[in-house]
Amino acid sequence: MSLSKIIALDLGKFKTVCCVMDAATRESAFETVQTSPVSLHELIVKQLPPSPADALVVFETCDLAGWVHDLCQGLGVRVIVTHANGEAWQWRRVKRKTDRDDALKLAKLALLDQLGPVHMPSPDQRQRRRLVLHRRLATLSPVPRTARSIAAGGFYHVLNRGNGRQAIFHKDADYGAFLPTRPPGEGGEGGESLGREPFLACSASHFSVYGPETDGGQKSGCNFPRRI
DSSP, X not given: OXXXXXXXXXXXXXXXXXXXXXXXXXXXXXXXXXXXXXXXXXXXXXXXXXXXXXEEEEEEOSTTHHHHHHHHHHTTOEEEEEOSOSGGGOGGGOSOOOHHHHHHHHHHHHXXXXXXXXXXXXXXXXXXXXXXXXXXXXXXXXXXXXXXXXXXXXXXXXXXXXXXXXXXXXXXXXXXXHGGGSOTTOSOTTOSOOOSOOEEEXXXXXXXXXXXXXXXXXXXXXXXXXXX
C-alpha cells in the first residue's frame, strides 16, 4: 500500500496544529484549527489525496484520541495513535518544544516508520471503561465529601446498622421515613441519630463522628477511613 501524504495532528484542548507532509518530496505545511469534530473533519477531508487509503493520520494518545480515531476511520483513512513515552520525546533530547515542532516530529517519525502504535479500544469498550471509572469514583467520593460537610457544619443523621454498615441521611424527612422500615433489633447500640450538632475528629487514618449523649458527653457514631 502506497503512502502519498502524512497528516500529523498535535491535539490540544482548544486548538489543534496540523502538519501535512508530502511523502515523496518531504515538503510540509502547517495549519491551525479549532479542536472540534466539524473543524477536524473539514481539515482532513481538505488534505486527503484522491485515494484516502494513500493517506496516514498520526497523533499522540490523549483524552481526545478516541473520537478523533473514530472520525478518521469513518473517512477510510489509516490511523496511527502513538504514545509519547519514547526516546524521541525525552526532555534531554528536545531543544525546543512547540506545537508545530511536535506535529513535524510526528510526521517525520511516521515517514521513517518509527512510531510505536498503541491499541485503541472500540467505542463500546471505551464507553464501558468510562462508566466503570465513573462508578468507582462515585462510590469512593461520598466518604470524604460527607466528612467535609459535617466539619463545615452540615447536618447528617448517621445510623449504625451493624456489620460495619452505616446509613447516612442528609435530611430529617429521609431519616424519619427510614425509621419505620428498620427490622426489629437492627442497629443495637449506637443506632440512634447523632442529632443536629455532630462533632468531627480527624486522626492519621480515620475520621470519627461524635454525637451528643443525654448526659452531655460525646459518643462515637461512625468512623470513615481517610481517603482524601
